[in-house]
Amino acid sequence: MEDYDEGIAFLGNWGRFQQMIFFLLCATAVPNGFNSLSIVFLGDSPAHHCLIPEGLNITEEWRKASIPTQVVNGETEYSRCRRYRLDLISNFSALGLSPSKDVNLSQVPLEGCSDGWTYSKEIYQSTIVTEVSTPH
Structure with missing residues:
Protein backbone atom coordinates (compact mmCIF):
# COMPACT_ATOMS: atom_id res chain seq x y z
CA MET A 1 0.00 0.00 0.00
CA GLU A 2 2.94 2.31 0.57
CA ASP A 3 3.88 2.15 -3.11
CA TYR A 4 0.37 3.19 -4.09
CA ASP A 5 0.36 6.09 -1.65
CA GLU A 6 3.75 7.21 -2.90
CA GLY A 7 2.58 6.90 -6.50
CA ILE A 8 -0.37 9.23 -6.04
CA ALA A 9 1.27 11.66 -3.62
CA PHE A 10 1.73 14.18 -6.43
CA LEU A 11 -2.09 14.47 -6.73
CA GLY A 12 -2.36 16.01 -3.30
CA ASN A 13 -4.56 15.24 -0.31
CA TRP A 14 -8.32 15.01 0.00
CA GLY A 15 -8.92 18.73 0.02
CA ARG A 16 -11.70 21.20 -0.66
CA PHE A 17 -11.37 20.91 -4.46
CA GLN A 18 -11.65 17.09 -4.40
CA GLN A 19 -14.66 17.27 -2.11
CA MET A 20 -16.39 19.79 -4.38
CA ILE A 21 -15.76 17.66 -7.50
CA PHE A 22 -16.94 14.51 -5.70
CA PHE A 23 -20.22 16.07 -4.54
CA LEU A 24 -20.91 17.70 -7.91
CA LEU A 25 -20.46 14.35 -9.63
CA CYS A 26 -22.73 12.68 -7.06
CA ALA A 27 -25.39 15.35 -7.61
CA THR A 28 -25.61 14.46 -11.31
CA ALA A 29 -26.37 10.83 -10.45
CA VAL A 30 -29.87 11.67 -9.15
CA PRO A 31 -31.33 13.20 -12.34
CA ASN A 32 -29.59 10.55 -14.44
CA GLY A 33 -31.20 7.89 -12.27
CA PHE A 34 -34.64 9.42 -12.85
CA ASN A 35 -34.03 9.37 -16.58
CA SER A 36 -32.81 5.78 -16.55
CA LEU A 37 -35.72 4.48 -14.50
CA SER A 38 -38.46 6.44 -16.29
CA ILE A 39 -38.89 3.67 -18.90
CA VAL A 40 -40.25 1.42 -16.14
CA PHE A 41 -43.31 3.67 -15.90
CA LEU A 42 -43.49 5.15 -19.40
CA GLY A 43 -43.12 1.80 -21.16
CA ASP A 44 -45.66 -0.21 -19.16
CA SER A 45 -48.38 -2.03 -21.08
CA PRO A 46 -51.71 -1.40 -19.33
CA ALA A 47 -54.59 -3.88 -19.43
Missing part, protein backbone atom coordinates in the same frame (compact mmCIF):
# COMPACT_ATOMS: atom_id res chain seq x y z
CA HIS A 48 -56.09 -3.88 -22.92
CA HIS A 49 -58.44 -5.67 -25.27
CA CYS A 50 -59.45 -5.41 -28.92
CA LEU A 51 -61.12 -2.19 -30.00
CA ILE A 52 -64.73 -2.50 -31.14
CA PRO A 53 -65.27 0.45 -33.52
CA GLU A 54 -67.80 3.04 -32.32
CA GLY A 55 -69.46 3.20 -35.74
CA LEU A 56 -70.32 -0.51 -35.70
CA ASN A 57 -74.11 -0.89 -35.59
CA ILE A 58 -74.52 -3.44 -32.78
CA THR A 59 -76.42 -3.43 -29.52
CA GLU A 60 -74.67 -2.76 -26.23
CA GLU A 61 -75.26 -6.39 -25.25
CA TRP A 62 -73.36 -7.56 -28.34
CA ARG A 63 -70.66 -4.93 -27.82
CA LYS A 64 -69.94 -6.38 -24.36
CA ALA A 65 -70.05 -9.97 -25.66
CA SER A 66 -67.86 -9.37 -28.74
CA ILE A 67 -64.61 -9.93 -26.80
CA PRO A 68 -64.08 -13.48 -25.50
CA THR A 69 -63.24 -13.85 -21.83
CA GLN A 70 -60.60 -16.04 -20.27
CA VAL A 71 -59.55 -16.93 -16.74
CA VAL A 72 -56.09 -15.64 -15.80
CA ASN A 73 -54.76 -16.20 -12.27
CA GLY A 74 -58.27 -17.03 -11.05
CA GLU A 75 -59.81 -13.83 -12.47
CA THR A 76 -61.99 -13.52 -15.56
CA GLU A 77 -60.73 -10.92 -18.02
CA TYR A 78 -61.17 -10.00 -21.67
CA SER A 79 -58.89 -11.63 -24.22
CA ARG A 80 -56.07 -9.24 -25.08
CA CYS A 81 -55.52 -10.16 -28.71
CA ARG A 82 -58.65 -11.85 -30.06
CA ARG A 83 -62.28 -10.95 -30.67
CA TYR A 84 -65.25 -12.61 -32.30
CA ARG A 85 -65.62 -11.86 -36.01
CA LEU A 86 -67.34 -8.48 -36.17
CA ASP A 87 -69.19 -9.18 -39.43
CA LEU A 88 -70.96 -12.12 -37.76
CA ILE A 89 -71.57 -10.18 -34.55
CA SER A 90 -73.11 -7.35 -36.58
CA ASN A 91 -75.39 -9.81 -38.40
CA PHE A 92 -76.49 -11.46 -35.14
CA SER A 93 -77.25 -8.04 -33.66
CA ALA A 94 -79.23 -6.97 -36.75
CA LEU A 95 -81.32 -10.16 -36.52
CA GLY A 96 -82.15 -9.34 -32.89
CA LEU A 97 -80.41 -12.42 -31.50
CA SER A 98 -79.08 -12.47 -27.95
CA PRO A 99 -75.50 -13.57 -27.23
CA SER A 100 -76.42 -15.49 -24.12
CA LYS A 101 -79.61 -17.16 -25.35
CA ASP A 102 -79.68 -17.47 -29.14
CA VAL A 103 -76.03 -17.79 -30.14
CA ASN A 104 -73.37 -20.15 -28.78
CA LEU A 105 -70.34 -17.84 -28.77
CA SER A 106 -67.90 -20.75 -28.55
CA GLN A 107 -68.94 -21.63 -32.13
CA VAL A 108 -68.27 -18.11 -33.50
CA PRO A 109 -64.83 -17.82 -35.17
CA LEU A 110 -62.24 -15.46 -33.69
CA GLU A 111 -60.14 -12.80 -35.41
CA GLY A 112 -57.20 -10.61 -34.44
CA CYS A 113 -57.36 -6.99 -33.34
CA SER A 114 -57.32 -5.38 -36.77
CA ASP A 115 -58.80 -2.07 -35.51
CA GLY A 116 -56.40 -1.54 -32.62
CA TRP A 117 -56.86 -1.84 -28.86
CA THR A 118 -58.73 -0.23 -26.00
CA TYR A 119 -56.49 0.47 -22.99
CA SER A 120 -57.37 0.67 -19.32
CA LYS A 121 -56.75 4.11 -17.81
CA GLU A 122 -57.04 2.74 -14.27
CA ILE A 123 -53.33 3.22 -13.51
CA TYR A 124 -51.86 5.30 -16.37
CA GLN A 125 -53.49 7.90 -18.57
CA SER A 126 -50.89 7.39 -21.29
CA THR A 127 -47.75 5.32 -21.91
CA ILE A 128 -45.50 4.69 -24.88
CA VAL A 129 -47.52 1.55 -25.60
CA THR A 130 -50.86 3.40 -25.68
CA GLU A 131 -49.48 6.16 -27.89
CA VAL A 132 -47.90 3.81 -30.44
CA SER A 133 -50.71 1.24 -29.99
CA THR A 134 -48.58 -1.90 -30.09
CA PRO A 135 -49.05 -3.89 -26.88
CA HIS A 136 -46.87 -6.89 -26.15
